[in-house]
């Protein structure tokens with residue numbers, strides 16, 4: 001938590017905040033209000049906090065917002081603005097940063113997908129906007145084509161428009177499945193190795209048949225280049241989460257792509273009602289916070305970040321390996337959650353411990369630590385959600401738990 005002093009320090013060090021309102025005075029007077037009463041709700045409500053050695057999981061509240069994002073949220077909360085004005089101006093900046101024609105901040109990647117498809121279905125036809133998600137008996141298209149290997153729960157976002165999903169495996173099957181009701185071709189980057197058709201060909205098939213394409217890259221930055229790679233490749237719509245590695249608000253995401261579809265998607269977005277998107281509101285604070293998160297993420301030194309994450313991983317690895325019978329493998333998933341990841345396994349004859357018991361031990365310790373179970377009866381960790389220095393605590397606690405079970 002930021003206390004008042006550190007907050008003031010951050011604010012004065014932050015050019016953007018002063019620039020937002022053309023001066024520091026209104027912010028300073030805003031801060032003098034008792035809005036920041038030193039109330040510790042975490043303690044008051046007995047909410048468990050923990051060191052996150054697991055990763056950017058929705059259930060674990062994603063990532064921790066960058067301080068500049070929090071400061072932007074606080075500063076922008078002191079003024080009224082028109083929601084559409086904020087979206088338009090932020091969208092223009094985000095489009096430039098991501099090499100897209102247009103962009104809008106959505107309530108996460110999931111809603112970016114629902115709203116992007118809504119835009120494809122309705123165009124600028126207000127009557128169609130109000131008909132969604134009831135497509136039967138209308139002339140609105142109603143099918144989205146997906147490769148079988150790309151089928152995950154998140155494709156439900158597409159069904160929220162009223163569309164049904166048609167699964168295919170090969171190019172032949174895809175071309176056979178295309179019919180006048182086909183609205184869109186959807187691609188899931190994180191499972192691209194589980195399908196037979198790759199990105200470029202997917203885009204080309206869309207262009208050949210004049211059907212828009214969308215890609216889900218929710219958890220797929222870093223590498224930072226993914227923010228523009230798929231816009232440049234020709235996907236009509238690109239959807240990404242804001243509250244994972246980018247450290248924006250957890251409930252924010254980006255819909256990027258062709259202006260005609262983004263303009264249309266916005267007809268289904270707040271402040272407009274009678275739409276499927278009315279419940280997918282993003283407040284001005286989060287829209288602005290998302291913009292700052294994106295800007296900062298792009299400006300980061302990726303190589304330096306990577307080396308820092310690897311150094312943390314090495315520290316934890318060394319501690320675990322000092323326990324006899326423990327094996328640690330380091331890898332970085334290629335397609336999503338691309339970050340140094342540690343896979344711990346152990347010889348039960350030397351360390352008599354189940355993965356579940358180790359998870360419980362770390363969770364119930366002080367401080368509480370979250371990790372994830374892997375498919376080899378062991379545990380996995382990442383180091384990108386750790387605060388500086390927490391790798392030492394994780395290393396010590398892990399070693400303690402392993403040693404306790406040493407035979």
Ligand SMILES: *Cc1c(COP(=O)(O)O)cnc(C)c1O
Nearest residue numbers: 108109110111154218219241253
């Ligand atoms: C996290 C995730 C989503 C949902 O993103 P939100 O920003 O939480 O809405 C969608 N698709 C994939 C592949 C994801 O990993």
